[in-house]
Structure formats: structure tokens, C-alpha cells
Amino acid sequence: MLKFEDLEEKPISTQKIFDGNILHVAVDTVSLPNGNESTREYVTHLGAVGIVPVTDEGEMIIEHQFRYPLHRVITEIPAGKLDSASEEPLAAAKRELLEETGIVADEWIDLGEYHPAAAYCSEKLTLYLAKGLHMGDQKLDTDEFLNIEKVPMADVIEDVLSGKITDGKTVCAVLRAAVQLGYLVKK
Amino acid sequence: MLKFEDLEEKPISTQKIFDGNILHVAVDTVSLPNGNESTREYVTHLGAVGIVPVTDEGEMIIEHQFRYPLHRVITEIPAGKLDSASEEPLAAAKRELLEETGIVADEWIDLGEYHPAAAYCSEKLTLYLAKGLHMGDQKLDTDEFLNIEKVPMADVIEDVLSGKITDGKTVCAVLRAAVQLGYLVKK
Numbered sequence: 001m002l003k004f005e006d007l008e009e010k011p012i013s014t015q016k017i018f019d020g021n022i023l024h025v026a027v028d029t030v031s032l033p034n035g036n037e038s039t040r041e042y043v044t045h046l047g048a049v050g051i052v053p054v055t056d057e058g059e060m061i062i063e064h065q066f067r068y069p070l071h072r073v074i075t076e077i078p079a080g081k082l083d084s085a086s087e088e089p090l091a092a093a094k095r096e097l098l099e100e101t102g103i104v105a106d107e108w109i110d111l112g113e114y115h116p117a118a119a120y121c122s123e124k125l126t127l128y129l130a131k132g133l134h135m136g137d138q139k140l141d142t143d144e145f146l147n148i149e150k151v152p153m154a155d156v157i158e159d160v161l162s163g164k165i166t167d168g169k170t171v172c173a174v175l176r177a178a179v180q181l182g183y184l185v186k187k
Numbered sequence: 188m189l190k191f192e193d194l195e196e197k198p199i200s201t202q203k204i205f206d207g208n209i210l211h212v213a214v215d216t217v218s219l220p221n222g223n224e225s226t227r228e229y230v231t232h233l234g235a236v237g238i239v240p241v242t243d244e245g246e247m248i249i250e251h252q253f254r255y256p257l258h259r260v261i262t263e264i265p266a267g268k269l270d271s272a273s274e275e276p277l278a279a280a281k282r283e284l285l286e287e288t289g290i291v292a293d294e295w296i297d298l299g300e301y302h303p304a305a306a307y308c309s310e311k312l313t314l315y316l317a318k319g320l321h322m323g324d325q326k327l328d329t330d331e332f333l334n335i336e337k338v339p340m341a342d343v344i345e346d347v348l349s350g351k352i353t354d355g356k357t358v359c360a361v362l363r364a365a366v367q368l369g370y371l372v373k374k
Contacts, residue, residue, distance in 0.1 A: 002334050004260045007253040017205045018212055020228040023307055025205055025212050030255065038330045040255040041207040043230065043307075066194040067305040068217065069229040073191045074305055112350020114358065116303040117310065118254040118261055120210055120230075124353075143225045147189050157373070161366055163299020166311075168355045171301065175362040179348055184371040186344070 006033050009040070022081070045123035049093040050079035050169040052111070052177040053103055053130040060156050060174075061101050061133075064147040073147075075159070076167045077174070079125070089126035097130060099139045101148055106132030111176040116168050127173040129180055157183055193220050196227070209268070232310035236280040237266040237356040239298070239364040240290055240317040247343050247361075248288050248320075251334040260334075262346070263354045264361065266312070276313035284317060286326045288335055293319030298363040303355050314360040316367055344370055 009030040018025040024044045032038055053061040066073050080096035082089070090108060097103050111127035140146065159165040160174045178184040196217040205212040211231045219225055240248040253260050267283035269276070277295060284290050298314035327333065346352040347361045365371040 002332060004251060004334065007251070007260050007332050007334060009253055009255050018228075020214065021226075023212065023228045023230070025210065027207065028255070032330055033253075033332045036330065039208075041205075041210045042256040043210070044256070045307075064191060064194070066196055067302075068196050068215070068227040069231070069307060069309040070302065070305050073194050074302070076305075110350075113353045114355050115254075115257065115261070115353045116355045117308065118257050118263075118354055120232075120256060121304065121308075122256040123304065143219055143223065145189060145194050145220045147191065147194060154373075161363055163297075163363075166300045166302045167305055168301055168303045168359060171362075172355060172358040175358075176348055176350075179371065183374055184366065185374050187370055187372050 002033065008033065012037065041120060043121040043123070045121055046082045046085055047089070047123060048079060048081045048125045049089050049096060050077050050114070050125050050127045050173050051093050051097050051130050052077055052128070052173045053097060053101065053105060053133055054153055054177070054181065055133050055150070058153050059150045060153045061103060062149055062151055062156060063100065064149065066145065074167055075165050075170065077170045079169055090128070093126070093128045098136050099141065100146060102136055102138030103133050104136040105130035109180060111173055111180070114169055114172045125169050127169065127176065129177045153178070153181070154183060189220065195220065199224065228307060230308040230310070232308055233272055234269045234276070234310060235266060235312045236269070236276050236283060237264050237301070237312050237314045237360050238280050238284050238317050239264055239315070239360045240284060240288065240292060240320055241340055241364070241368065242320050242337070245340050246337045247340045248290060249336055249338055249343060250287065251336065253332065261354055262352050262357065264357045266356055277315070280313070280315045285323050286328065287331070287333060289323055289325030290320050291323040292317035296367060298360055298367070301356055301359045312356050314356065314363065316364045340365070340368070341370060
């Protein structure tokens with residue numbers, strides 16, 4: 001069995017392919033553990049945050065958003081990109097929750113990190129549970145259109161487990177929050 | 188509140204940016220719900236499968252793999268891309284499990300779908316729980332290097348919940364499997 005240090009792929013050269021507003025694409029030539037050369041196509045991304053906002057009554061704020069790559073509306077937790085590589089994830093989470101839903105939360109619980117597609121994308125999301133919710137002012141980005149709904153947390157968990165909700169950050173964050181809040185109990 | 192049909196973004200034109208082995212990148216000009224124009228940068232991807240293989244003794248087969256975009260080894264479930272757009276996900280899952288781990292499974296349970304990054308990638312993974320495991324022949328792809336380990340399922344669940352395991356498909360699949368197998372129980 002290979003040791004961890006024997007799995008490493010070392011960069012030889014980088015070819016920049018695309019420098020967009022959101023996506024940055026490159027192809028690197030790399031040296032493999034067996035000494036062969038190969039290429040790695042990958043996307044670099046600033047990083048993002050996702051939030052599970054739950055009311056004192058056990059209701060969750062979810063969003064329905066049109067996702068262009070899938071050509072349909074899907075159900076998601078509030079989420080958004082970091083403004084810059086140096087923005088603190090918690091600050092970004094507070095900003096995004098307020099912008100998208102108009103909600104301010106008194107209590108923030110870290111639900112850990114999530115790598116959506118480590119094989120080809122550097123993006124890391126930091127996930128949070130937000131409690132003690134009250135209303136501020138919703139301030140959607142230009143070009144952002146959302147349908148926001150308040151749903152019993154137990155129903156969202158059911159939809160995540162049944163596969164009705166498929167959005168990755170939503171599945172991860174909701175199930176970690178479900179254990180945190182006692183909706184799912186370890187046997 | 189906007190209705191679902193009022194959230195749709197309609198394509199106006201497509202600019203192909205990159206046509207790689209794994210990633211295909213495009214930027215579309217789209218018409219927004221308010222009639223404005225904007226651009227959408229996105230990756231198209233054939234789709235993939237991920238498998239939670241669990242032994243009769245409650246042990247799970249996991250992989251440690253170097254992921255170039257993160258520049259480190261992370262822990263994942265066995266997974267792989269579809270060979271073509273028409274490949275059946277279950278056939279791909281059987282093929283990938285055998286190729287990567289040398290394991291054949293008698294029982295396959297559908298754990299639903301997972302969209303890793305719907306904001307900018309079309310990729311869909313179909314997730315499976317595999318039981319009744321026995322050994323076949325491991326046949327790694329050229330340029331694929333893995334470290335495979337058998338770990339108590341309860342420990343993997345703990346690492347997924349604590350955020351030690353961050354790989355998206357792994358978090359989703361392991362938690363859905365944990366409920367399926369009774370490691371996590373709904374209250």
C-alpha cells in the first residue's frame with residue numbers, strides 16, 4: 001500500500017486557460033508518483049459559505065434558485081462567494097444571509113468545511129448553523145433572483161435524505177445541522 | 188415573491204472557452220427574469236458515481252487520494268466518472284468499485300443524486316450503498332494512485348460530522364447511508 005507522501009503529484013508547468021469573473025481554469029502538467037507525466041485540468045475559486053438558518057420554532061429558511069448549468073430551479077440553503085481571498089468566512093456568511101434573506105442571526109455554529117468537487121476544483125465552502133433569527137433588510141445582488149420559503153426543518157431533512165434535494169452544500173449542511181440540533185441521533 | 192417560472196434565465200448565445208479531457212468550459216450570455224442581460228460561466232461534465240461499500244461487519248472501504256486542486260491527500264468514497272453520457276450510473280458504479288478497490292458487491296441501494304456545484308457546474312453524481320462485498324480484481328486506471336483502507340462505519344460517520352472529512356460526495360453519501368443502515372435515527 002502506498003504511503004500518503006507517495007501519492008503526491010508535483011507541478012511541472014501551468015497553462016492558464018480562462019480568467020473569468022467566477023471561474024479561473026488552468027491545465028497543469030504534473031509529475032506522478034511513478035515518475036510519469038500527466039495533465040490536470042482544474043478550476044480555481046475564491047471559496048464560499050453556506051448557512052442553515054433555523055428559527056426558534058424549528059423552521060428553516062430555504063431558497064429556490066434557477067441554476068443555469070442545470071437549466072432548472074433547485075432548492076438550496078442561503079450561500080455565496082467570499083468577496084476576496086482574505087474575507088473571513090463568518091463575516092461572509094453574515095453578509096450573505098442578510099443580503100439574500102434579510103435575516104440577522106444572534107448565534108452562529110460552525111458546521112465544518114465542504115469541498116464540492118476536489119477532483120477538479122479548489123473551492124472550499126465553510127458551513128454554518130444560524131440561530132436566534134430576526135429580520136434586517138434583504139439586499140439582493142443585481143442579477144440575483146430568489147424565491148425564499150420557511151419550511152419545517154424535519155421536512156427539509158426528509159427531502160435531503162430521500163434525494164429530492166440534491167444540492168451538495170445543502171445536503172451536507174442540513175445533515176450536519178440535523179445531528180447538531182437532535183433531529184438525527186447517533187445509535 | 189417570484190414564482191418558479193419567473194426565475195428562469197434564457198440562453199442568448201454561447202462562447203466555448205475550453206474543451207478538455209474532463210472539463211468543458213463555456214460562457215453564455217443570458218436573458219434574466221427582469222429582461223437584463225448577464226453572463227454565466229460554467230463547466231459541463233459527463234456525470235459521475237460514488238459508492239459507500241460496507242462489509243457485513245459494519246466496516247467501510249474508503250480511499251485516500253491526492254487531489255491536485257487542493258494540493259493534498261483527502262479521504263473519499265470510491266467514485267468515478269461515467270465513461271460516456273449514455274452509460275448507466277449503476278453499471279459505472281460497479282465498474283468503478285471493482286477498478287479502484289477490487290470489490291464486487293451483491294446488493295446495491297440507490298442513495299439518490301448529488302449536484303456538487305450547481306452554480307457553475309452541470310455535474311451530477313449518482314450515489315450508491317453497496318453491500319454483500321467480496322473480492323474481485325483491482326484494476327486502477329493508469330495515472331490513478333490510491334491508498335485504500337477498511338474503517339468502522341461509525342468512525343467514518345464521526346469524521347464526516349466533525350468536519351474532518353470534507354469531500355462533498357463523501358459527506359452526502361455517508362450520511363444518507365448512515366440513516367439507511369440505522370447508524371443515525373430520526374427523532
